[in-house]
Amino acid sequence: MDSQENRELISEESVSKENVSEEISKKKRPSIRKIIFWILAIAMMVMIFVFSSKTADDSTEESHRVGKFIGYMLEYDFQNWTEDAQNRYAQKYDHVIRKTAHFLEYMTLAILIFGAVYDSPYEVEDEDEDEESEDAAKKIKKYELSDVKKKRKKIDAKNTRIPWCFATLYAISDEFHQTFVSGRSGEPLDVCIDGSGALLGVLLAFAITKLIGKYINS
Numbered sequence: 001m002d003s004q005e006n007r008e009l010i011s012e013e014s015v016s017k018e019n020v021s022e023e024i025s026k027k028k029r030p031s032i033r034k035i036i037f038w039i040l041a042i043a044m045m046v047m048i049f050v051f052s053s054k055t056a057d058d059s060t061e062e063s064h065r066v067g068k069f070i071g072y073m074l075e076y077d078f079q080n081w082t083e084d085a086q087n088r089y090a091q092k093y094d095h096v097i098r099k100t101a102h103f104l105e106y107m108t109l110a111i112l113i114f115g116a117v118y119d120s121p122y123e124v125e126d127e128d129e130d131e132e133s134e135d136a137a138k139k140i141k142k143y144e145l146s147d148v149k150k151k152r153k154k155i156d157a158k159n160t161r162i163p164w165c166f167a168t169l170y171a172i173s174d175e176f177h178q179t180f181v182s183g184r185s186g187e188p189l190d191v192c193i194d195g196s197g198a199l200l201g202v203l204l205a206f207a208i209t210k211l212i213g214k215y216i217n218s
Contacts, residue, residue: 037116044109045170050103052174058185063097064090070097102190103197106167110201113163118209160202167198 054062067090071078078086171194175186 009076019138031119034116037112041109041112041116044105044112048105048109048170048174049177051101051116052184053181056182059098060094063094063101066097067093068092099190099193102193103200105197106194107197107201107204109170109203110167110198111165112167114160114202114205114209117162160199160206163202163205164198165197167201168195171195171198 050061064087068078069087070093071081071086071089073079075089078089081089168191170190174194175188175191177186178184179186
């Protein structure tokens, strides 16, 4: 009888070990959502790099096209203006367009990095699952409870540092990259604008994530 009980106990411990190993493996595996966010973030960084690789003349021409589009949208009879008048109008908004583009690019990048780094409130586990994990941890002493329980990273205000720092460091590298492009230069002011856009992006992502989490858990 003792040997049978020992075999059953060993069998239960073996099953428990397999369950724990499976849970730990799932915990380490990145979610599809995170992978998608990383792909989008990398695509955004590539797009920023491509824009920064354009010469000063090409960049000016591109921003003038945007300025003319604004003119078509806001100014009455803009299409009948002379080409010179349209160019002067586009030139007037050139600086604003460039700086706004910087701000929006890095705001978007920071939001994507935030989504790639932090867990979604949709993925929070039920308390019952945590209790089952605790039981499994008690049966197998060599596994710590922290390894068994699938705790999600707590999303609080200080967590905005990671995506903000990542985006800002990329902005610094991008300005350095522009010093090697014909007619372009690296501007500290642009780094400040990029960093401000990244900060707004992570704050928006943080606020939206917290609201969604409260709604789901309510």
